[in-house]
Amino acid sequence: DHDEKFYILNSATIIQYIKKHSSLASKLGSPESDWKVQEVGDGNLNFVYIVEGTAASFVLKQAVPYVRCVGESWPMTPDRAYFEAITLKKHGALCPQHVPEIYHFDRTMSAIVMQYLEPPHIILRKGFIKGIYYPCLAEHMSEYMARTLFFTSLLAISTTTHRSAVAEFCGNVQLCRLTEQVIFTEPYMESSNNRWTSPQLDEDVRALRDDEILKVEVAGLKAKFCENSQALIHGDLHTGSVMVTLSSTKVIDPEFAFYGPIGFDVGAFLGNLLLAYFSQDGHADEHNDRQEYKKWLLATIEETWNKFSCKFLALWTSNWDLSAGDAFHPDVYRSSTVRIAAQEYFMKGIFADSLGFAAAKMIRRIVGIAHVEDLESIKNPDLRAKCERKALHAAKKLMKARMSVLSINQALELINSEL
Ligand code: ADP
Ligand code: SR1
Ligand code: MG
Ligand code: MG
Numbered sequence: 001d002h003d004e005k006f007y008i009l010n011s012a013t014i015i016q017y018i019k020k021h022s023s024l025a026s027k028l029g030s031p032e033s034d035w036k037v038q039e040v041g042d043g044n045l046n047f048v049y050i051v052e053g054t055a056a057s058f059v060l061k062q063a064v065p066y067v068r069c070v071g072e073s074w075p076m077t078p079d080r081a082y083f084e085a086i087t088l089k090k091h092g093a094l095c096p097q098h099v100p101e102i103y104h105f106d107r108t109m110s111a112i113v114m115q116y117l118e119p120p121h122i123i124l125r126k127g128f129i130k131g132i133y134y135p136c137l138a139e140h141m142s143e144y145m146a147r148t149l150f151f152t153s154l155l156a157i158s159t160t161t162h163r164s165a166v167a168e169f170c171g172n173v174q175l176c177r178l179t180e181q182v183i184f185t186e187p188y189m190e191s192s193n194n195r196w197t198s199p200q201l202d203e204d205v206r207a208l209r210d211d212e213i214l215k216v217e218v219a220g221l222k223a224k225f226c227e228n229s230q231a232l233i234h235g236d237l238h239t240g241s242v243m244v245t246l247s248s249t250k251v252i253d254p255e256f257a258f259y260g261p262i263g264f265d266v267g268a269f270l271g272n273l274l275l276a277y278f279s280q281d282g283h284a285d286e287h288n289d290r291q292e293y294k295k296w297l298l299a300t301i302e303e304t305w306n307k308f309s310c311k312f313l314a315l316w317t318s319n320w321d322l323s324a325g326d327a328f329h330p331d332v333y334r335s336s337t338v339r340i341a342a343q344e345y346f347m348k349g350i351f352a353d354s355l356g357f358a359a360a361k362m363i364r365r366i367v368g369i370a371h372v373e374d375l376e377s378i379k380n381p382d383l384r385a386k387c388e389r390k391a392l393h394a395a396k397k398l399m400k401a402r403m404s405v406l407s408i409n410q411a412l413e414l415i416n417s418e419l
């Protein structure tokens, strides 16, 4: 490639960079003096630039050698951009409707150039804060998760293909370890990284750290995250990783991708829908009490799980006789009764995992290092703490009951019950 060494780009040097890459330059169109660059990154890790030309626009995302929201004191390999790029390509091939197109990747520079998701696309989390209804969201997200997760699992590929892909994604170790630290470890101990609405939640945080039953569940989930190479998961599928309009849904930012448990993606998404739900009382005002919106969020959680599980099973059923996946040999699972039994057993496991990971992701967003705008934007700390306490309480119940809950309806009843 053109650049022999990594350097951190800025709005000025990006123009030079694009000029050196003629395919990018011609995509933008001349004259170069009309190109506009704007840094729009609002995530925790990276820099994102919108580059507007006369003929087209694109987004350039660069990973820097540290965690952006912390600073240079927390080094982090910029090679995370490589795992993001290859996952965008893989997931994009499996589900092109819901993944931005990638135009260019430069591993030396840790730079990805991709489709600009133009306005009215906004980050889903921001849409939830505004109270916007997204009628296609469950349909689209279930499609994205079913296709990306099914086709990268041993239900669809051989153990030969799977092992070599697992080996490649073991290279994303620094990002996996970050997740282990901030989701499964720090929230349950004293750490200077943690923060919460204090003093309002001090007692709740103490109770969390003293909850031995919960800690045993968290250990099980952490082990699963570290040990279960089930599918190529996105790895950071919260509602800040989804951009939407009323009719379009695009999943961005898979830099945490690796072969991990399917329930980690499903749970990330559902857990963040629950955070949106529990934050709504903090966004109610005299014009909108948000009660109808809360019902819609719960209905969307239910619809997302139900559609995900139907679509995943439909892919499995229609692919079984192709013998591509090594997990269930068609000659062993000839009869439809044994197939159905195997599928029920498998989906029960994915469901319990999804509930557990959803709960873990809710807890860490309330007491850990990285919080969510749904709750942070509630300015009154008493009101915020009230929402956070309900979410925390619901997450604890969900994590403990995840093995015995039989349906998504039952899970939603449980989290809304007073007990
Ligand atoms: P990080 O890894 O730092 O979280 P993201 O990939 O989530 O970075 O991007 C940060 C922000 O940049 C997003 O919240 C979104 O506002 C914007 N963004 C990222 N990718 C695109 C895109 N393809 N089109 C439009 N905006 C984007
Ligand atoms: C330092 S923790 C930063 C968080 O932001 C990323 O998007 C991941 O969710 C990570 O856990
Ligand atoms: Mg992001
Ligand atoms: Mg990211």
Ligand code: MG
Binding pocket: 238, 268, 361, 362, 365
């Ligand atoms: Mg999360």
